[in-house]
Amino acid sequence: MPTLNLFRLKGGKASLKILSLDLKHGSVKLLVENPDDLWHLYNVISPGDLVYARTSRELKGRGEATRPGQSRRVSMTLGVRVKGVEFGGRGLRILGVVIEGPERYDGILGSHHTLNIPVNSVLRLVKEEWPEYQVKRLRRASEISGKPVVIVALDDEEACIALVGSFRMDVRFEHGVRLPGKRKPERRGEALKKYFSELLQALQEVLREVKAPVAVVGPGFIKEEFSKYAAEKLKEVSLQTFTVSSGGLSGVREAVRSGILLRFARESRLLEESKLVEEFLAELASDRGLATYGLEAVEKAARYGAVKRLLVVDRLLREAEVKERRKIEEVIKLVENKGGKITILAGGHEGGEKIMGFGGITAILRFKKDY
Structure with a gap:
């Protein structure tokens, strides 16, 4: 089967990116790439920390930015000593006191300011000391999972098994099938049993090579039926079910695009x-x-x-x-x-x-x- 080399696979949504890590000086530079990243930051940023980020601030009537009696909003990078952190539907809000900013603007240092951190933001977080559990949390958030995921995509006409990691998708098995209609339950049941048996055998061969969790995806009830069938045989394997519109290779690709890898990692963690x-x-x-x-x-x-x-x-x-x-x-x-x-x-x-x-x-x- 072919190996498909893709852009970094993040299930359609990339994970938190650590741009630089300098624990000697307590500094970490991060790129926020999805809403889950904001939740991780909410739990890592503490009062007393320093956060540097691009922001905007209204400047009124003094300094070179404005004329007397006028005000305007100016974009700039500020360093803020954190007083509090709020998490909401629109992103992360970091409340604090400005300790560093452009010298050409008067009245900024020592004033209160709120940094709004949406998705696609870059920020630098500085702590006096980084607890190991917080470093581990950031590193875990920067990965989909420590292991690749096996995706089984099936419907009434075709099935595909692929091993999906952060940077590549390796198609291990493809199979076409023609199942009898539901009006012929006996023949359909026999054909379905054979279909599931062949698919399970191929899945077991993949799992003998690599220990990985399994995501069963597809439309309708057929994915649920196979998932139940496979779970009885693969008792030691973490197996979850997700809905996509088709089986086969197109179903695998849809699963990757739709964010299933990210959801799988999160739900596996919760499990x-x-x-x-x-x-x-x-x-x-x-x-x-x-x-x-x-x-x-x-x-x-x-x-x-x-x-x-x-x-x-x-x-x-x-x-x-x-x-x-x-x-x-x-x-x-x-x-x-x-x-x-x-x-x-x-x-x-x-x-x-x-x-x-x-x-x-x-x-x-x-x-x-x-x-």
């Missing part, structure tokens, strides 16, 4: 988070003593090296006062230094909301808390 939350709840309900929650209890467990998996809701980090946030970040560092794993949960989804009920920070432990 992973949900499993971790359920694992915590199961441990909490058992008598094994391998779960704890609340900042004080989790900090104590972290100091003893007992934390195997730390779960922190992004909302807790975002809304905490500076002193509390620093304490949470210290706990995260402790867990990382002692070999534990950290997951920052999305507060707007069910798993994150459940953990918020336990104070927004919980831990699955390596050993029983008898300290």
